[in-house]
Amino acid sequence: MVEEPLLYKMKKIKNYIDGKLVSPFENSYIKNYEPRTGKVYSLIPESKNKDVENAIKAAKKAFVKWKNTTKEKRAEFLIAIANEIEKQKEKFIKAESRDNGKPEWLAAKVDIPRASQNLKFFASAILNYESKFHEMDNSAINYTLKQPVGVAGCISPWNLPLYLFTWKIAPALITGNTVVAKPSEITPMTAYMFSELCIKVGLPKGVLNIVHGYGEVVGEYLTKHVDVPIISFTGGTETGKKIANNTSKMFKKVSLELGGKNPNIIFDDCDLNLALDYTIKASFTNQGQICLCGSRIFIQKKIYNQFKKNLIKKTSALKVGDPKNKKNFLGAVVSKDHMNKILEKINLAKKEGGKILTGGKRKIIKGELKEGYYIEPTIIENLKNDSFINQEEVFGPVVCIIPFENEKDVIKLANDTKYGLSSSIFTKDIDKAHRVSREINSGIVWINSWMIRDLRIPFGGMKQSGVGREGGFKSLDFFTETKNVCIKIN
Numbered sequence: 001m002v003e004e005p006l007l008y009k010m011k012k013i014k015n016y017i018d019g020k021l022v023s024p025f026e027n028s029y030i031k032n033y034e035p036r037t038g039k040v041y042s043l044i045p046e047s048k049n050k051d052v053e054n055a056i057k058a059a060k061k062a063f064v065k066w067k068n069t070t071k072e073k074r075a076e077f078l079i080a081i082a083n084e085i086e087k088q089k090e091k092f093i094k095a096e097s098r099d100n101g102k103p104e105w106l107a108a109k110v111d112i113p114r115a116s117q118n119l120k121f122f123a124s125a126i127l128n129y130e131s132k133f134h135e136m137d138n139s140a141i142n143y144t145l146k147q148p149v150g151v152a153g154c155i156s157p158w159n160l161p162l163y164l165f166t167w168k169i170a171p172a173l174i175t176g177n178t179v180v181a182k183p184s185e186i187t188p189m190t191a192y193m194f195s196e197l198c199i200k201v202g203l204p205k206g207v208l209n210i211v212h213g214y215g216e217v218v219g220e221y222l223t224k225h226v227d228v229p230i231i232s233f234t235g236g237t238e239t240g241k242k243i244a245n246n247t248s249k250m251f252k253k254v255s256l257e258l259g260g261k262n263p264n265i266i267f268d269d270c271d272l273n274l275a276l277d278y279t280i281k282a283s284f285t286n287q288g289q290i291c292l293c294g295s296r297i298f299i300q301k302k303i304y305n306q307f308k309k310n311l312i313k314k315t316s317a318l319k320v321g322d323p324k325n326k327k328n329f330l331g332a333v334v335s336k337d338h339m340n341k342i343l344e345k346i347n348l349a350k351k352e353g354g355k356i357l358t359g360g361k362r363k364i365i366k367g368e369l370k371e372g373y374y375i376e377p378t379i380i381e382n383l384k385n386d387s388f389i390n391q392e393e394v395f396g397p398v399v400c401i402i403p404f405e406n407e408k409d410v411i412k413l414a415n416d417t418k419y420g421l422s423s424s425i426f427t428k429d430i431d432k433a434h435r436v437s438r439e440i441n442s443g444i445v446w447i448n449s450w451m452i453r454d455l456r457i458p459f460g461g462m463k464q465s466g467v468g469r470e471g472g473f474k475s476l477d478f479f480t481e482t483k484n485v486c487i488k489i490n
């Protein structure tokens with residue numbers, strides 16, 4: 001552990017309010033841990049209501065001008081920030097990996113390029129966003145305006161920090177809203193670096209404000225505030241419920257992207273190698289900490305033993321360790337708390353009769369990394385679909401395998417959960433793939449693949465996986481108010 005006096009020498013992240021980097025009003029800070037080593041490496045503002053209030057005031061003031069700024073000009077700012085991220089990509093990759101524990105190769109392949117793509121995508125989407133026009137014979141014409149809502153509250157999680165932060169703020173800003181954003185207190189670093197870029201490119205003050213701190217304080221204040229009429233949230237289902245409660249009283253516009261317990265269905269007529277490759281990715285990418293990860297693997301009985309054998313072999317060969325080392329498929333999970341929660345859930349699965357086929361433990365790495373948060377990729381067998389581990393999100397490198405008889409059975413099993421975010425189906429029978437896709441209750445279905453993400457597609461979940469859809473024009477629809485203007489023709 002770091003000696004307390006050393007904390008005073010550590011880098012202090014700042015809030016970004018009204019165009020300036022500022023310390024939190026009460027000057028108190030939260031320790032920021034590096035998952036790779038388990039050691040504190042920087043300090044995060046522990047903002048209070050007054051900090052959020054200042055940010056909301058700045059955003060409200062800036063809205064007057066920003067909503068009337070042309071979309072071309074707004075797009076120029078987003079593109080300028082995206083270009084800066086690209087120029088400084090090595091710095092961003094290292095920072096994201098250090099803050100989150102994910103392998104650097106993954107931040108380089110997914111998180112950082114995607115953050116700049118989000119900005120560029122929405123900068124271009126707005127220029128292609130059409131207004132509707134409805135003619136009523138010779139009596140009237142209608143045209144529909146899409147206008148910014150006001151100050152948008154954007155609350156993002158720790159699993160894909162800059163990726164999801166930009167996924168929210170880009171469509172919010174491009175449609176003319178101003179923003180108060182709250183990144184996760186567990187992974188604040190790249191959002192802080194992002195605020196430095198906003199200053200560098202001259203984004204007008206107050207247009208984007210970033211307030212760091214605890215969700216129960218900063219997030220709650222934001223969701224309850226009368227001057228924040230729209231909230232976009234990605235995070236846990238329990239937090240989503242609190243936000244739904246807080247916002248419903250004021251009828252705010254709300255988009256909630258929550259958890260998942262996604263089925264990965266392997267039919268006996270599939271391409272076995274392809275199904276195996278994608279199953280490994282869907283199970284263990286980002287240490288299993290993606291809401292789209294497939295954690296319930298349903299395998300048709302005829303190929304169950306063969307597929308299980310291959311899956312165990314491939315999983316136990318995956319390397320876990322230093323996120324800086326390219327050879328490691330898995331780095332560290334995000335925090336000590338989260339690691340302990342995952343290990344507890346594995347223990348509970350054992351108590352329910354689950355058989356650990358591989359993994360199941362914390363991995364201790366000697367030397368500098370010995371206090372890091374590493375977990376072996378884990379496969380569990382012998383548990384029914386209604387067991388705790390098959391119903392609750394683990395959000396770690398832990399999957400269960402379950403045999404099934406036929407198409408009808410597996411559809412029932414796949415849908416037997418409170419979640420409905422995504423699913424994957426592996427089969428060479430295209431008719432079957434279409435039939436099953438129609439019957440599965442999830443917002444996204446992948447056939448013979450996983451996590452192919454086109455930025456134009458609608459993204460979101462059914463049931464307790466969320467409310468609303470974002471992505472492409474859906475995001476632009478969400479961040480705007482629709483107003484119809486009707487003109488009578490005399």
Ligand code: TXE
Nearest residue numbers: 156157183184215216219220235236239258259291393395
């Ligand atoms: O997320 P939280 P947590 C799931 C995953 C994980 C569980 C809990 O299963 O184990 O959620 O993770 C802010 N009002 N996912 O507790 O708390 C918080 O500060 C307003 C799935 O770390 O939901 C952070 O910025 N905001 C998921 C954000 O909410 C509040 C990604 C998300 O944190 C708040 C992450 C409040 N009362 C976890 N309380 C996904 N869908 O991808 C917290 N926050």
